[in-house]
Amino acid sequence: MACPFFxxxxxxENGTWLHAERLPLGCGWSGQCTxxxxxxxxPAQEELRDLCNLGYAESCGRLPRERAWDAVRxxxxxxxxxxxxxxxxxxxxxxxxxxxxxxAEHGMLAFDPLDARWVERHRDERVQxxxxxxxxxxxxKKRRLVIxxxxx
Numbered sequence: 001m002a003c004p005f006f007x008x009x010x011x012x013e014n015g016t017w018l019h020a021e022r023l024p025l026g027c028g029w030s031g032q033c034t035x036x037x038x039x040x041x042x043p044a045q046e047e048l049r050d051l052c053n054l055g056y057a058e059s060c061g062r063l064p065r066e067r068a069w070d071a072v073r074x075x076x077x078x079x080x081x082x083x084x085x086x087x088x089x090x091x092x093x094x095x096x097x098x099x100x101x102x103x104a105e106h107g108m109l110a111f112d113p114l115d116a117r118w119v120e121r122h123r124d125e126r127v128q129x130x131x132x133x134x135x136x137x138x139x140x141k142k143r144r145l146v147i148x149x150x151x152x
Contacts, residue, residue: 001055001071001098004126005035005063006043008133016049024073025130026137028053034126038062055098069097069104072127074134078142090119091138093131111135 001024002008008029012020015028030048033041041062043052051057055071073096080089090110097105109131110120122128 001073002130003052003055003057003060003063004067004069004072004097004130005033005038006052007032007034007126007129012048016045021137021141023053024055024071025053025133026141029133033062035062035064056101067099069099070101071098072096072130073098074131076135076138089113091135093135095122095127095131097127113139 006029008025008031010030012028012030017023017028020027028048029052031043031052033039033043033052047057047060051060055073057063057070075094076091078089078091090112093109093111095107095109096103107122108120109118109122109128111117112119118128122131
């Protein structure tokens with residue numbers, strides 16, 4: 001559950017998380033804050049580690065008192081099917097925006113890997129960017145599994 005005001009820019013390959021693949025976005029990210037009055041500010045390493053990548057950042061001085069969400073969580077699955085006379089499918093990303101540890105908004109986003117485009121996007125560009133980062137990690141994990149299965 002990443003902070004909804006966190007705008008990930010690039011993967012943090014040298015993060016200090018014990019199991020980075022278990023993080024809400026599938027790995028650690030560096031980025032910028034989009035909280036009102038703090039747009040474009042780069043959080044410190046400790047903030048990235050303890051707040052931005054995890055959500056529920058109550059101790060963050062940039063977190064607005066009035067906000068719709070505290071954290072955003074994602075889950076993905078590949079849905080097979082036939083479309084346009086081609087075999088393939090979509091990747092569905094279910095999202096939940098939480099406030100006070102309860103769902104405040106939820107829905108489904110969809111990505112077409114064949115055309116490399118989003119079919120269903122989130123209306124909030126911050127949440128959309130979080131979804132894109134989650135999808136990138138999801139696809140990388142799937143590629144690793146294919147390699148492991150081919151070798152094994």
